[in-house]
Amino acid sequence: MLLLERKHRRKFWLLLHRYLGLFAGAIFVIIGLTGSILAFGHELDEWLNADVRAVSRQASTGRAPLDAIVAAGIKALPTGAKAINLDYPRHDGLAFALWFEQTSPGRDYPERHQIFIDPYRAQVTGQRLLIDFHRIWRDPLLDFVLRLHYSLGFGENGMTLVGWVGIVMLLSVLAGLIVWWPLTGKFRSALTFKPKASRERLVYDWHKVCGVYGSIVLLVIVATGIYLEFPSYGRGLIGQFSLVASPWPEYASRPPSNLDKQKIIPLSVLEQIVDAHCPDGEFRYIVFPNDATGSFEVGKRAPGEPSRLQSQRRIWIDQYSGEVLALRDRVSSSSGDALVEWLYPLHTGEAFGLPGQVMVLLTGFSPLLLYVTGYIRWKQKTKES
Secondary structure: OHHHHHHHHHHHHHHHHHHHHHHHHHHHHHHHHHHHHHOOHHHHHHHHOHHHHEOOOOOOOOOOOHHHHHHHHHHOOOOOOEEEEEEOOOOOOEOEEEEEEEEOOOOOOEEEEEEEEEOOOOEEEEEEEEEEOOOHHHOOHHHHHHHHHHHOOOHHHHHHHHHHHHHHHHHHHHHHHHHHOOOOOOHHHHOOOOOOOOHHHHHHHHHHHHHHHHHHHHHHHHHHHHHHHOHHHHHHHHHOOOOOOOOOOOOOOOOOOOOOOOOOOOHHHHHHHHHHHOOOOEEEEEEOOOOOOOEEEEEEEOOOOOOOOOOOOEEEEEOOOOOEEEEEOOOOOOHHHHHHHHHHHHHHOHHHHHHHHHHHHHHOOHHHHHHHHHHHHHHHHHHHO
């Protein structure tokens, strides 16, 4: 009687796993393959655009003053464009990237561009359109792949769809593990290929073995991906257990009574202020004040942060006086903030360096393998019945 009941439960989970996988799995294949490419997205982008991004290091002279670097980029801005932030190069052989925003030609929405500046000569090396929010085909290859990955190229509606596909696939993977679980306790045979198996059995073993081993990483990637698609809900859920800081707070500068006589602090002074409060780590970006009351936001990655390309440590500075308005670092963060800090680098694999990136690269192919073997197995079972 107990065995019969277990079989009925297993049949339910099998049907759930099968049909969730069949209908949502096709989209998940696209998400997985684009995720594989993005595991080394920064490296690929630098290689594909080496003509504008790569620079020759001048060890004898060192880096030019930051004000001169940014001034060169500002001088190259098209009429009507507005500089919004500056990305520091992630190693000595790369250019700075000055982001700017301008109205898309013939449209009423902004698009974002990058101007690349040699840090040793303070000279512009090139420029490119990076994001057209409504015409994905205009974007560079890697940004095109990124937009496919998180929204299928359909903006906010696509992000919602991808988020729900992630939830469905999370249930499908869990259902598959329940179906796979050996009731007899023979885990060794359940985790290996059967010797001298038939073609039908070989397809089943490929689906079973790759699904079990792949699920270890896949569950983490899917769960973190769901958070990234629905961050407000994710923060709300985490906030039930621990305080979570606002992701994009705003701090106002105090404009002087006579703006004509008060200048914005030089960027070299800005760096010195940040260094005085955060002497260790690496500069990652500077967000420029949006208006006369806005403040500088500087990201300076602290040693040991799980993300190697971004910065969780941020400091906000008054654009006129240089006063530190706020500092967010690991010392002041809660356990909820620490969890949020790990989610994106876990999703991309960068939290574990090169091995993590390779793992994400390989895992991205598992949805394709599981979909193909699952579909073949389903057709085999249909013929048998």
